[in-house]
Amino acid sequence: MISHDLLIVGGGLAGLAAAMSADPKLKVAVISKVHPLRSHSVAAQGGINAALGNHPNGKDDAWEKHAFDTIKGSDYLADQDAAELLCQKAVPLMYELDHWGVPFSRFPGGVIAQRPFGGAGFPRTCYAADRTGQVILHTLYEQAVRRNVTFLDEWLVANLVVGDGKCLGLVAYELGSGKIHPLPAKAVIFATGGYGRVYLRSSNAYINLGGGIGMAYRAGVPLKDMEFVQFHPTTLYGKNILITEGARGEGGYLINNEGRRFMEDYAPKAMELAPRDIVARAIQREIDKGNGFENQYVHLDLRPLGREKIEKRLPAIQEICLRFASLDPVDTPIPIQPAQHYSMGGIDVDKYGASPIEGFYAAGECACVSVHGANRLGGNSLLEAVVFGKIAGEAASAFVKTGSFPDKPQKGVAEEAQRFFSKVKSLRERDTGENVFKLLDKLKLLMSDKVGIFRKGKDLQEALEGVTELKEESKRAFIFGSCDRYCQELVVLTEFDYMLDVAEAIIVAALAREETRGSHYRTDFPVRDDNNWLKHTLLTWTEKGPEITYRPVKVDKYQPQERKY
Amino acid sequence: MNMHSTFRILRFDPKKDKKPYFQEYRHQPKPKDSILEALKDIRNEQDPSLAFRYSCREAVCGSCGMVINGQIDLACRIQVESLQSDLIVVEPLPNLEIQKDLFVDMEPFWAAYREIQPYLQPEGDVPEKGHRVEEKKMEKVFQYITCVLCACCYSSCPVASRDGRYLGPAALAKLFRFISDPRDSRPYAALKKVDSPAGAWGCDTVFRCNVVCPKSVRPADGIEGLRRKLVAEKTKRIFKRKP
Ligand SMILES: Cc1cc2nc3c(=O)[nH]c(=O)nc-3n(C[C@H](O)[C@H](O)[C@H](O)COP(=O)(O)OP(=O)(O)OC[C@H]3O[C@@H](n4cnc5c(N)ncnc54)[C@H](O)[C@@H]3O)c2cc1C
Ligand code: FES
Numbered sequence: 001m002i003s004h005d006l007l008i009v010g011g012g013l014a015g016l017a018a019a020m021s022a023d024p025k026l027k028v029a030v031i032s033k034v035h036p037l038r039s040h041s042v043a044a045q046g047g048i049n050a051a052l053g054n055h056p057n058g059k060d061d062a063w064e065k066h067a068f069d070t071i072k073g074s075d076y077l078a079d080q081d082a083a084e085l086l087c088q089k090a091v092p093l094m095y096e097l098d099h100w101g102v103p104f105s106r107f108p109g110g111v112i113a114q115r116p117f118g119g120a121g122f123p124r125t126c127y128a129a130d131r132t133g134q135v136i137l138h139t140l141y142e143q144a145v146r147r148n149v150t151f152l153d154e155w156l157v158a159n160l161v162v163g164d165g166k167c168l169g170l171v172a173y174e175l176g177s178g179k180i181h182p183l184p185a186k187a188v189i190f191a192t193g194g195y196g197r198v199y200l201r202s203s204n205a206y207i208n209l210g211g212g213i214g215m216a217y218r219a220g221v222p223l224k225d226m227e228f229v230q231f232h233p234t235t236l237y238g239k240n241i242l243i244t245e246g247a248r249g250e251g252g253y254l255i256n257n258e259g260r261r262f263m264e265d266y267a268p269k270a271m272e273l274a275p276r277d278i279v280a281r282a283i284q285r286e287i288d289k290g291n292g293f294e295n296q297y298v299h300l301d302l303r304p305l306g307r308e309k310i311e312k313r314l315p316a317i318q319e320i321c322l323r324f325a326s327l328d329p330v331d332t333p334i335p336i337q338p339a340q341h342y343s344m345g346g347i348d349v350d351k352y353g354a355s356p357i358e359g360f361y362a363a364g365e366c367a368c369v370s371v372h373g374a375n376r377l378g379g380n381s382l383l384e385a386v387v388f389g390k391i392a393g394e395a396a397s398a399f400v401k402t403g404s405f406p407d408k409p410q411k412g413v414a415e416e417a418q419r420f421f422s423k424v425k426s427l428r429e430r431d432t433g434e435n436v437f438k439l440l441d442k443l444k445l446l447m448s449d450k451v452g453i454f455r456k457g458k459d460l461q462e463a464l465e466g467v468t469e470l471k472e473e474s475k476r477a478f479i480f481g482s483c484d485r486y487c488q489e490l491v492v493l494t495e496f497d498y499m500l501d502v503a504e505a506i507i508v509a510a511l512a513r514e515e516t517r518g519s520h521y522r523t524d525f526p527v528r529d530d531n532n533w534l535k536h537t538l539l540t541w542t543e544k545g546p547e548i549t550y551r552p553v554k555v556d557k558y559q560p561q562e563r564k565y
Numbered sequence: 566m567n568m569h570s571t572f573r574i575l576r577f578d579p580k581k582d583k584k585p586y587f588q589e590y591r592h593q594p595k596p597k598d599s600i601l602e603a604l605k606d607i608r609n610e611q612d613p614s615l616a617f618r619y620s621c622r623e624a625v626c627g628s629c630g631m632v633i634n635g636q637i638d639l640a641c642r643i644q645v646e647s648l649q650s651d652l653i654v655v656e657p658l659p660n661l662e663i664q665k666d667l668f669v670d671m672e673p674f675w676a677a678y679r680e681i682q683p684y685l686q687p688e689g690d691v692p693e694k695g696h697r698v699e700e701k702k703m704e705k706v707f708q709y710i711t712c713v714l715c716a717c718c719y720s721s722c723p724v725a726s727r728d729g730r731y732l733g734p735a736a737l738a739k740l741f742r743f744i745s746d747p748r749d750s751r752p753y754a755a756l757k758k759v760d761s762p763a764g765a766w767g768c769d770t771v772f773r774c775n776v777v778c779p780k781s782v783r784p785a786d787g788i789e790g791l792r793r794k795l796v797a798e799k800t801k802r803i804f805k806r807k808p
Contacts (some may be wrong), residue, residue: 035671037714038620038628101685103706103746109698128710134625135586135710142684176664178706205621206605238597316711320623323642437609480613485580486665489613 003184004029004233005400008393009157009168009212010191011036013133013382014364017389018139018189023397029150031157031172031183033207033491036141038248040193040205041385044133045316046246047125048114048386049379050090054107055114055123063087065121068558070380073119073275074315074373076534076560077553081350082369086380089387094126097386101139104128105313116249117378118565119275124247125379130244130316133382140386146219155181157212158494160188160219161409161416167359169408171417173424173494178484180424182393182417184409187396189361190216190347191389194365195502197342200444203235203242212366214498217348217505221355222538222549225358226369226502227509227520230376232341233279237297239324240339243317243330245378247302248272250313254283255299255333256291262298270565276520277375278565280338284453286474287337306330336460338453342381344372344519345509348538353392359399363392370536373553374518379453424479427493433478443470443496443503451507456524459513467504474500501541508546509537530560568651569593572607574615577663578683585663587654588612594645600655601629601641617667620763624779627713630720631667632656637717637777658720673729674716681759685743686751702747709742709787711780718774718784730763734774737765738787744794753798756791765791 004027008018011032022028032039051061066087071078094112098104105113105128116123117526128135144151152172159171160179169184193212196202222300233254234243248254254272256262274282283298292298302310302317307330310318314329321329346368353361353369364385371384406412450463474497479489489494513531516522534553539546569591577585594603601619608615611613617640618628624642631640634654645653661669687696718734719725725733740759743749759765765788775783 032627034618034620034626038618038626040621040626042626042713043621043623092691095691095693098695099685099687099748101687101693101743101748102745103703103710106698106700106703108699110699112695113700129707131625131711134713138710138714139685145679146682146684205626207620239623316625323624435609435613437613483614485578486616486668487614488608488616 001182001184001414005185006187006189006396007031007183007185008189008191009170010039010091010193010364011151011257011384012039012191012193012364013039013137013140014389015189015191016137016144017386018191018363018393018396019144020140020147021390021393023401026146026397026400029152029454031152031155033154033156035153036151037137039137039380040208041137043136043205043242044382045130045242045246046117046249047127047132047379048382049117049120049124049377050094050126050383051087051122051124052091052094052112052114052126054111058114058122058124061122061124063083063091063092066124067088069120069374070371070377071558072563073375073377075375075528075563076132076555076558077373077517077536078371079351079369079554080556080558081554085351086384086387088373089312090383093383093386097136097139100143102128102135115246116273118245118248118270118273118279119230119377125246125249127246128314130246130314136382136386156491156494157215158420159416160215161413162219162357162360163412164405165358166406167357168496169413171413173490175486178487180417180441182410182413184413186400186403186405187361189353189392189396190362190364191364191367194343195499196343198447198499198503198506200448201235201240201339203232203240203339203341209495209499210343211498213346214359214501216355216362217501217539218498218539219357221357221360221542222348222540223345224348224536224538225370225373225509226505226539227513227537228344228374228518229340229451229506230342230344230519231280231338233276233283233338234300234336235339236325237318237335237337241320241324242341243300243320243334243336244502245276245318247300247314250309251305252300252302253304254279255301256286257293258291262286262291267439267565274565275375275377279386280453283338283523297335297337299332302329303331332531342376344368344370344374344376344379351391352395353388354395359403361392361396363388374520405455424490427477427479428482430478430497433476434473435480436477436489436496439470439473439477440492440496440499443467443499447503453509453521455510455520455522457511460507463507464504464511467500467507471500504537505546508548509539512548513537534560570645570651570653572603573652573654574666577628578665579663596646598645599655600633600643600645601640603645603795604640604655616665625713627715630658630715630717632658637721639715639717639779642779658716660720660726661716671716674719674733674735677732678714678739680732681736681740682751682755683736683739683743684747685749687748688750696748698747705745706742709738709782712782712784713740713780715744715779717777717779721773721777723771723773724767724769727764728767732759732764734784734788737791738782738784741787741790746789756795756798759791760795765795
């Protein structure tokens with residue numbers, strides 16, 4: 001059994017950033033269920049925020065203004081000290097990423113180019129055309145190769161092992177050999193990304209099942225603010241592939257079936273560049289009112305940009321439209337509809353990435369610090385992944401060097417591995433039962449139907465009952481045939497039980513929060529209620545179901561105001 | 566074309582099977598389904614043991630390279646309908662060993678990638694206000710940064726298939742991406758490594774890589790660029806040495 005000082009789970013932006021800042025003298029490995037370059041971060045398009053002040057209309061920008069926009073955008077649920085830290089670190093980080101090799105687009109004078117994004121007072125989103133995630137992920141991976149980071153590619157982590165409030169290590173399934181490994185470690189960082197595929201319509205990669213979040217929850221780490229699920233306003237109708245907010249930032253219009261820019265009814269000042277929660281609801285309302293096309297979508301019209309701008313600034317969007325919708329945005333509007341996009345809630349950590357379990361850290365989309373509160377601004381999550389990934393890497397390294405550790409972590413980890421092994425064996429021995437892919441489809445449908453953009457108590461209650469039923473059905477799941485190596489059915493089966501916990505957490509938290517804030521819109525409680533609800537939701541796993549507690553939001557500089565755009 | 570199609574898929578588990586074989590599945594794809602979506606449905610509904618790589622489903626992560634009716638491409642970007650055939654043959658990427666079904670061993674591809682020092686080597690520390698680089702100069706690298714490292718080019722390359730030492734199109738184009746970057750300052754010595762038949766001179770200029778690249782990178786342009794650079798550097802050195 002190989003012991004590590006630090007195991008980082010996830011090869012996306014957050015995991016690689018953590019690997020880069022981890023102390024190179026420690027025994028560290030990065031584990032990922034896919035090759036790191038296949039991580040979902042690669043799909044990010046629009047950009048990453050930092051108040052560089054490079055845009056002609058952004059000369060007066062400053063990190064404090066970025067922090068204010070982030071807090072306001074969060075509907076005042078972000079912890080203000082954490083949001084400030086994020087925005088302050090953003091500026092030097094852009095120069096560092098540039099130095100590592102990120103090929104940012106440039107403005108005259110050779111400085112990093114910036115574009116307007118939703119909910120931002122100034123154009124501050126740095127970009128590399130519309131491939132920002134791809135170039136940052138590739139760059140971090142390149143630098144990790146340079147530093148000789150150890151990677152365990154195509155290993156699925158199946159359990160987080162905790163004993164007496166301390167992290168002991170992990171259990172993992174190696175796809176290539178089919179083996180199950182106990183992996184003791186002094187510290188663990190989860191950078192496992194979001195849970196988008198709990199929903200039917202999602203902009204996320206197929207692999208974003210969210211198992212990591214559920215694993216931490218099961219091991220005793222609380223989940224925070226799970227009711228806040230971001231729906232992106234503009235995903236391609238049919239495939240739900242993202243059409244970046246940058247398309248509106250560059251001047252694209254949203255048009256209903258009357259040919260009107262309907263955002264004037266919802267956010268007369270910011271129009272298409274209001275924050276995502278507001279734009280997504282506006283689109284859904286138009287569709288529900290019968291102002292959409294085929295009752296399913298509205299148009300995103302990029303024709304005002306002209307061919308040259310589209311080809312230069314949005315080439316990947318053009319490629320996506322041509323490939324996946326057989327249309328050219330140069331001369332045809334894009335049919336778009338909202339879809340699940342981002343997980344604001346997640347594993348409860350502080351601004352050092354530390355969870356209440358000693359030695360266990362989390363960063364990136366799977367974590368909730370919280371900097372995004374009830375609604376994340378576009379361009380802030382790549383930033384969060386890198387900033388807090390780095391912080392977590394440093395904090396976990398410091399902990400490894402100074403912390404006190406349990407005597408025999410191997411024992412606890414080996415027992416857990418044995419338990420997982422027996423579970424897999426019994427799944428294999430069954431020759432009939434439920435097909436996990438079908439169960440997953442049921443869950444997705446349920447979540448999209450009942451826990452979507454507009455929510456109400458009755459629907460949420462039904463969703464909860466649905467999840468309880470699925471939990472029963474999932475006990476009867478089985479593995480078809482004799483699949484041991486590269487068994488994706490086992491991957492999905494392992495993650496599915498955790499996904500049910502994640503779904504349950506979202507529903508329970510949404511049902512409890514009887515107000516409307518940011519992305520959480522309750523038609524039966526349609527206003528924000530700061531007197532009762534300016535607080536974080538925390539859920540702890542128990543045998544009887546999630547236990548809810550609340551924690552005050554850190555408000556120091558900015559008192560909550562009404563959000564007008 | 567909304568009827569049942571036959572998917573003839575290459576299956577092989579080197580731990581269990583003596584040799585690869587084709588298995589046929591009848592499946593009715595939904596309109597506009599990609600090959601990847603069809604494969605997923607076949608797996609989910611008919612045979613969960615069928616193994617293939619995937620992640621983004623939008624042709625940006627580079628997971629799903631395979632051979633579809635004889636053409637190397639990313640399965641997620643090919644619409645079933647576009648093949649206009651009710652027989653669809655799916656095979657793993659050639660030139661790489663099969664690990665299981667459509668999973669191939671990518672290690673030789675990654676080894677070549679690591680070999681060229683695939684990272685920017687700028688001078689000094691992070692400049693206080695970042696590097697100053699005009700867009701015009703930066704544009705030189707834009708062609709190459711769309712590469713998703715899917716190995717479609719490597720698999721199609723006749724040189725890579727006969728000579729395991731050849732670094733292949735993706736790695737060489739990646740190297741050219743770095744030396745064209747105005748921020749990079751790697752020494753000439755770093756280039757010397759590819760001044761060989763395993764490097765820039767190995768290319769047979771049949772340009773299969775340019776044809777198959779699903780991201781229109783044109784890796785052979787990078788190889789050409791490397792050759793020009795090597796020749797120019799050599800000429801420079803010869804002239805410098807003259808008294
Ligand atoms: C289409 C799209 C476009 C976006 N565009 C932008 C943008 O322009 N700007 C912006 O700021 N944000 C954007 N976002 C959001 C942003 O991309 C993500 O929030 C961010 O990339 C998440 O990074 P991460 O490192 O936390 O997770 P990921 O990149 O999702 O990485 C998760 C990693 O964890 C691994 N993993 C997960 N579970 C396990 C397990 N059980 N065992 C082993 N490994 C595991 C995975 O293999 C993967 O390597 C976009 C998101 C989407 C969906
Ligand atoms: S699944 Fe990502 S390229 Fe096809």
